[in-house]
Amino acid sequence: MLRPIRGFVGARIILILIQCVFVLSAVEVAATVHHFTWEVGYMFWAPNCIENPVMAINGRFPGPTIRAKAGDIIHFDLTNKLSTEGVVIHWHGIRQIGTPWADGTASISQCAISPGETFPYRFVVDRPGTYFYHGHFGMQRSAGLYGSLIIDVADGLKEPFHYNGELNLLLSDWWHLSVHKQELGLSATPMRWINEPNSLLINGQGKSNCSIAAATCNFTELQQCAPEVLRVKPKQTYRLRIASTTALASLSVAVANHKLVVVEADGNYVEPFEVDDLYIHSGENYSVLIKTDQDPTKNYWISAGVVGRKNKTSQALTILNYESVHAGKLPDSRPPDTPLWNDTIRMRSFVEQLRGLNNSPLPPPAGAHRHIVLLNTQNLYRGQTKWALNNVSLSLPATPYLGSIRYSLIDAFDANVPLESFPNDYDIMAPAANPNCTVSSGVYWLQINSTVDVILQNANTMSANTSEIHPWHLHGHDFWVLGYGDGKFVDGVGDKNFNLKDPPLRNTAVTFPYGWTALRFVADNPGVWAFHCHIKPHLHMGMGVVFALGVERVQGIPGQALACGLTAKLFMNTKF
Amino acid sequence: MLRPIRGFVGARIILILIQCVFVLSAVEVAATVHHFTWEVGYMFWAPNCIENPVMAINGRFPGPTIRAKAGDIIHFDLTNKLSTEGVVIHWHGIRQIGTPWADGTASISQCAISPGETFPYRFVVDRPGTYFYHGHFGMQRSAGLYGSLIIDVADGLKEPFHYNGELNLLLSDWWHLSVHKQELGLSATPMRWINEPNSLLINGQGKSNCSIAAATCNFTELQQCAPEVLRVKPKQTYRLRIASTTALASLSVAVANHKLVVVEADGNYVEPFEVDDLYIHSGENYSVLIKTDQDPTKNYWISAGVVGRKNKTSQALTILNYESVHAGKLPDSRPPDTPLWNDTIRMRSFVEQLRGLNNSPLPPPAGAHRHIVLLNTQNLYRGQTKWALNNVSLSLPATPYLGSIRYSLIDAFDANVPLESFPNDYDIMAPAANPNCTVSSGVYWLQINSTVDVILQNANTMSANTSEIHPWHLHGHDFWVLGYGDGKFVDGVGDKNFNLKDPPLRNTAVTFPYGWTALRFVADNPGVWAFHCHIKPHLHMGMGVVFALGVERVQGIPGQALACGLTAKLFMNTKF
Incomplete structure (x- = not known):
């Protein structure tokens, strides 16, 4: 028996959404605040007709579809009902402007929420669009911790296209x-x-x-x-x-x-x-x-x-x-x-074929202040298979970067800054002669408000004649996709064909096998942000980097986001 | 092929044990300190010839056998190398006199150690004997997190029996x-x-x-x-x-x-x-x-x-x-x-047949200050199967009791004190007419240095003609086993046959089907201590109680043991 969905606006009716509309006391602001009380736990479920444990939110898989309007404020109180696992939720595509601590990335923006505890995610959904949310700790996204997040245009505004449903x-x-x-x-x-x-x-x-x-x-x-x-x-x-x-x-x-x-x-x-x-x-x-x-x-x-x-x-x-x-x-x-x-x-x-719609924001014409080339390779580290960028595989620290950088706890992660390019003579068309990489929790420090170009350079894996697709996702910012090319990116050649006229703005872009992808973004959102391959096992094997910018300006980090590792030690006035 | 073990003193050679002997600077004390650096993680292993994930310590399953002498000091630095799970280790049979925060019980004596973090267990093994250690968070013991802990008599002393190996x-x-x-x-x-x-x-x-x-x-x-x-x-x-x-x-x-x-x-x-x-x-x-x-x-x-x-x-x-x-x-x-x-x-x-050896400590002859009867029943709570004591099934709180009680955070657990007995007319030989129980995190408050009698009263489960064995384990203390009986314990009758002459001291004792078991202990070790059925699924389903005594006297709780829940909130001087 097939199951029709009712209603015209699509998606399921969100039973658990408790939506309160109130006007903040400040004279100049009138924003709708949506309150959600969520519990994350495992349940038995049969997504493909075969029963297995899945991660559910309030007993639902996928999690509830969230719907709000651009400019609304979202309050998620997320309670961890797992037995022994921590949890976080990342709001994929929401840039978290001014609220980097709400980005929901364990080891980066916050301490994982421990069993029995509740974390208050508070942020503005500033822009209409189609988004989703998902777990960002270990492999919890693969366990089913995800759902849709849909933001409509603000009242009185219209989408630039017409549709009935x-x-x-x-x-x-x-x-x-x-x-x-x-x-x-x-x-x-x-x-x-x-x-x-x-x-x-x-x-x-x-x-x-x-x-x-x-x-x-x-x-x-x-x-x-x-x-x-x-x-x-x-x-x-x-x-x-x-x-x-x-x-x-x-x-x-x-x-x-x-x-x-x-x-x-x-x-x-x-x-x-x-x-x-x-x-x-x-x-x-x-x-x-x-x-x-x-x-x-x-x-x-x-x-x-x-x-x-x-x-x-x-x-x-x-x-x-x-x-x-x-x-x-x-x-x-x-x-x-x-x-x-x-x-x-x-x-x-x-x-x-993707082009920014007429009047979309354009990349700064003056070009980039910083040019980072990231060679995507598959490697070995002490016998483990890794993915690395410029031969460095990301290993996340116990103390989240946002807290450790904000409070200058320099022992919390590797002080070595990862490389910004790879040797000229590296042959991207063949397995590396030496497959070994290093592992690091080092950070790329970006100048606030600087323009950054990133060239994602794909290469051969450890197997001959194999190169894989990697969809790269940036947190906290969108980037313009300036272009794609085959083979090795050559400075002064590849950039000649950059689309500066109408490049699409995105948060995720693909590198194709043996090719390169050129991105540009303005690093204008203070915080610490992951930039990583969105393939879960690839990220697990180290395929990501961390950008930190303007962290000294970040305000309002809730205590829960800091209640682990060296920030807990710093802030707890008791013996460690 | 069968695998012989080498050596005479039995057990495997402890490769990772780094044993340092040094004399403390204090004039009156000369204790051996054993340092252990342990990492807990999953690995694939085939304990029964079929491969599955097991929890290992330093890549070993079971964990390393620990061997020390009575009076020695043990330093375990336990690092959590799990991906998303917290972890703790309980040192089963070690009473943790003066170090209740080192008992290794999540939600009771400490916050679970988060991934990437290290907890310093520090305690004295005050008494020779055969012990073991194991995980005490979720079902991690069942995942293989355990090993042997053997304490020899102090130098110059002898066991009261002879053996060659x-x-x-x-x-x-x-x-x-x-x-x-x-x-x-x-x-x-x-x-x-x-x-x-x-x-x-x-x-x-x-x-x-x-x-x-x-x-x-x-x-x-x-x-x-x-x-x-x-x-x-x-x-x-x-x-x-x-x-x-x-x-x-x-x-x-x-x-x-x-x-x-x-x-x-x-x-x-x-x-x-x-x-x-x-x-x-x-x-x-x-x-x-x-x-x-x-x-x-x-x-x-x-x-x-x-x-x-x-x-x-x-x-x-x-x-x-x-x-x-x-x-x-x-x-x-x-x-x-x-x-x-x-x-x-x-x-x-x-x-x-178990009798304390001649000259073993005897229970206080004056009898008990407190008499707690715990009816062991199988119940339902909102459709879930539970085990309950006097109709209350234990639900552990997010903030460990030791911290919340020490710092008077009364919102951290249920203020209601669980019952000390059950209705006279309860028929232990049949399923309860109403199978429903309540769930609580309430605590039994014991007077420091008081003598406590506990009658474990077994009963029928929810199925007719069924009563199960429950081995009950007390943390922080040993108890004397005063006797066993069939059917319902009757005050003034059952206690007539208590063995006060040579009862064995133990930390674990069994209740037999449809029977009762009488225990006595002196509540002289300040702390918060679990007393529970040692069958893992039974404890998971709520078959335990919590004793708190003299917590105001507890000193030296390390910050890590408090870095969660309401104690983190209390001690962290930042916005929660």
Whole structure:
């Protein structure tokens, strides 16, 4: 049995949302404050019809969909109901301007919340867009700790495109192997890879050993995995909000017989362009418009399939249900094919179509104050497999950087500053002659308000003829994507083709195999910010860097964010 | 292939032990200080020939065997190398006189140690005996976080019995189901029981799908599960130190053809008595003497099998190897049979033979100042299965009691004091008419230096004709076991038969099905102390109480023990 969703504005009704509207006493401010009381715990659940422990918020998987308006204030009181694990939640795409301590990154912005304790996340959602939230401690995102976060335009304002209704697709991948075993295997010597996901999920629902398309799935026993049918009226325009919180998979999303018009990427408007299918990598968010202009007596498949890795996981499927048709009626056409997994040219041509909408902010024309090249390599460290940047693999410290830097606790992390480039003679097309890297918790110190260019330089892994996709995500800022190139970036050549006219602003961008990606951002948000590959096992194996800027200006860090490690020692007036 | 252990004093060589001997500067004190630097982390291991994650200390499972002399000072610097879980270690049987903050009980004596952090356990091992240590947070003991702790008599002193050598048996039970799933199942609605263990382990080694006795096990592939053969010389007396850290199983231990003479229970000497086999429940420790007076051209089975629960788990076996015989030669006789699982009379008659050795401390003759009766029942709370005492199931608070009571943070736990008895008309022989209990973090406040009697009153579970064994363990103190009885304890009748002449001192004692057990202790060690069923899932389901006494006198709590919850808030001079 397929399960239709009710209502027009898409997504599930948020039962637990307690929304209070009040006017702050300050004369000049009138903001809506949303209060959420959340509890994080494990529960048994069958996202792909097979039961396993999943991380849930208030007993729901995925977590509740949050909806607010630009300018609203969000108060999340997050209580850890896990038994022995700490927890944090990162609000992916929210820049946390002025509230870097609310970014929800363990070891970076705060101490993990201990079992039984509550942390007060307080921040402004300053900008409309399609976002999501997720765990950012260990592999907890892979355990299912995520949900959608949708910000509408402020009252009285309009989106720069028209639509009649919304549909929400939160995409993820799912393993039967517990995250604890995944994590242990990734750290083992030799490393044990997690392999390809057992299932792909759309809004937390998938399948593992049956085919919806062939109608061999029986959902009556386990409604938890029954696809969430998306109901539409004919002859309307719908906004599909699509976010990918996959641990590993890059995906291609298509709606059979319907074109997709891309209008938003990571909370920024883009010049609309039409595609048959959307490439989306882990950490990315898009809005696409579809017209329900097809035969209204039929239903249509919506598919998401793996690209970029040799595909061993079945497509996730759900149904676009024209309202006059029974939701359980299967489409009479096949689900859309997933494009060839290794067609990098097609994949890259998709992101190269992304252009900032007219009047979008442009990068500072004077160029960058700082030029950081990050060579992406797979390495070994004492027999463990690592990912490294300029031969340095990130190891997070016990005391979160935001507190240790704010209070000058220089013993809290490595004083050595990581490198800003790699040797000229490094051959990115072959495995490194010496695969060994170093491990460090060192920080890149950025000048406040400086313009920073980052070149992400991809390379061969430790296996010959292999280079992987890495979607890089920046916290606290958006960046302009200035361009992509094949092979090694050459200074004075690669930058000649930078798009300074209408580059898209984003928080996540991909490096393609053996290629480079050029980003620019203005480091104007005081705090300590992760910049990392959004593939969970890659981050676990050290694929990230840390940017610190203007930390001396940061105010209002709540005590809970500092109640661990050396900051606890500093602030607790008792014997350590 | 069987694996002999080298050396005469038994147990493995402690490679990581860095033992420094120095004389403290104070004129009156000359104590040996042992320094240990431990890291706790998961690793893949195959205790029963099947690989699973286990909790290891410095890469070893079980953790290193600790050996010191009475009066020595122990310094453990314990670093948490887990990814997202906190950790603590409890030193089971060490009373922590004057150092209640080093008892290693999360939510009671200290904040759990967060990932990456180090906690300094510092305490005196004041008394010789056979002990062990184990995790005391969530179900981490069941994950393999345990090891032996053996304290010899101080220099110049002698044990009150003679022996030529020692052998060490640390007993445990093992599940293939991860502790995370076990824990989640136990908390689920309805509860999902963990079922019987897949294997029993001796010194961390067992088997699951083969029989050593029938020689069908092939250990060459996985040495991790090869039994640790115990090598002996003929015509000698050996001390077997036997500790049980099982999560669930009560065990019977026997050495084929050899009698056991019991001489020590939980670090206290007992009047020697001879048995064919030893009953040992979770949390208990014994020393037994054996004489190697059998045919020295043969080897002999040592067996441990489940009693008290309908036996679904194979015996754990290893070999007593007379030194002139090849270690791999299997005994030509069968392993000792495990006694009938439900022969409670035989099981009780074993503990009733335990008598304090002549000149052992005796209970205060004046009787008790306080008389607490604890009815042991299985209950429901909002659909969850619980274990309760006088209808109250223990729920541990986020702020450890030792800190919250020491600093009068009365909001940290329930102010309601739990009941000291149960209604007269409660029928212990039948399931309760109303199975519902309450849940509380309330504390029993004991007068310092008062004498306390506790009657553990067993009862029927929620299923008809079922009553289970519960081995109760007291922290911070030993108690005298005054007696056991069948049915309901009747004041003025049951106490008539109390043994006040030579009751054994212990830290763990059993309540038998439908019976009662009477304990007495002098509450003379300031601190907050758990008293609980040592069966891990039972404690997880609330089967414990908390005693607080003289907390205002406690000094020297390290800051790390307070760096969470309301004590962190109190002591951190920054905004919470």
